Amino acid sequence: MHKIVVGIGGSSGSIYAKVLLDRLKNLKDQTQAVGVVMTENAKFNWKYELGNEDYNNYPFSFFEKSDFMAPFASGSAKYGSMIICPCSMGLMGRVAHGISNDLITRAADVILKERRKLIMVIRETPFSLIHINNMKTITEAGGIICPAIPSFYSQPKTMEEIVATVVDRALDLAGLQLNTYRWGE
Numbered sequence: 001m002h003k004i005v006v007g008i009g010g011s012s013g014s015i016y017a018k019v020l021l022d023r024l025k026n027l028k029d030q031t032q033a034v035g036v037v038m039t040e041n042a043k044f045n046w047k048y049e050l051g052n053e054d055y056n057n058y059p060f061s062f063f064e065k066s067d068f069m070a071p072f073a074s075g076s077a078k079y080g081s082m083i084i085c086p087c088s089m090g091l092m093g094r095v096a097h098g099i100s101n102d103l104i105t106r107a108a109d110v111i112l113k114e115r116r117k118l119i120m121v122i123r124e125t126p127f128s129l130i131h132i133n134n135m136k137t138i139t140e141a142g143g144i145i146c147p148a149i150p151s152f153y154s155q156p157k158t159m160e161e162i163v164a165t166v167v168d169r170a171l172d173l174a175g176l177q178l179n180t181y182r183w184g185e
Contacts, residue, residue, distance in 0.1 A: 001032035002176060005072045005082040005111070006060075007104035010041020013086035013123040014049040016148055017042065019163045020085050020121075021058050023171055023178065030176050034060040035072050035079070037103045039091075065102040072107045075114040081174040082111045085167070086123035086148060089131050095120070095143075096134040108143075118143040119173045121166060146170050154181035 004024070008017045017038075024034055038046075038055065046055055063070040071077035084091065084104065091104065095118075100106040111118045120143060124131070135145045150156070150165040168180040 002030055002081065002174065003033040003072075003077070003079040004031060004035070004174060005079050005107045006034060006036045007082060007084040007087070007091075007107065008036065008038040008042040008055075009084055009086055009088045009091040009104070010039040010045060011086045011088035011091075011123045012045060012049065013148055014042070014046040015159060015163050016086050016121060016123065016167060017046065018050060018054070019160055019167045020083065020170065021055070021060070023164070023167055024060070025058060027171070027176055027178060028059075033071075033079070035070060036060045036062045037065055037070070037107065038062070039065055039102075039104065063103055065104060067103055068106060070103055070107070072110065073103060075110050079107075079111070079116070081117035081119065082107055083119045083121065083170050083174060084108065085121035085170060087120045089122070089124045089134070092120055092122055092138065093130070093134050096137040096141075112141050112143060115142055117174055119146050119170050120144065121146050121148050121170055123148040144173055146173060153183065
């Protein structure tokens with residue numbers, strides 16, 4: 001049973017967060033706990049891009065970004081992985097440099113220090129050299145950069161199917177078992 005932290009950053013790409021939460025809801029038989037932290041910009045972008053506030057309807061434990069009493073703010077809670085989706089370059093930069101000024105960055109710092117899985121679904125383009133160096137720093141620290149770059153060999157027909165090509169990779173990286181398109185199968 002997996003204990004997963006989901007950080008939802010404020011970059012464009014709320015559809016990625018929605019599909020991730022939908023998938024996790026459907027994988028509840030594999031999760032012991034799912035803790036979610038959203039930035040204020042994430043809430044704004046969800047409403048702006050998706051036209052609703054349905055993030056309130058998911059059966060997960062939601063925490064305010066200033067709540068350092070959340071269980072995953074400490075390594076002793078043994079959350080095994082964290083997916084930040086979408087992840088802005090600013091959020092990635094704070095994580096890369098150990099700036100734990102909110103619950104998302106603190107949780108990411110805990111995941112890295114405990115040598116657990118940090119998966120960052122970055123969503124911005126083009127990349128500057130600063131972004132690339134921050135990706136390198138996170139990778140060297142044990143994190144995984146999983147850019148929100150969809151694949152098309154599964155011949156997705158809808159926006160959600162396109163987004164799922166990225167989200168399913170992130171869930172694979174976190175160690176969950178899911179029914180998704182597999183090359184050559």
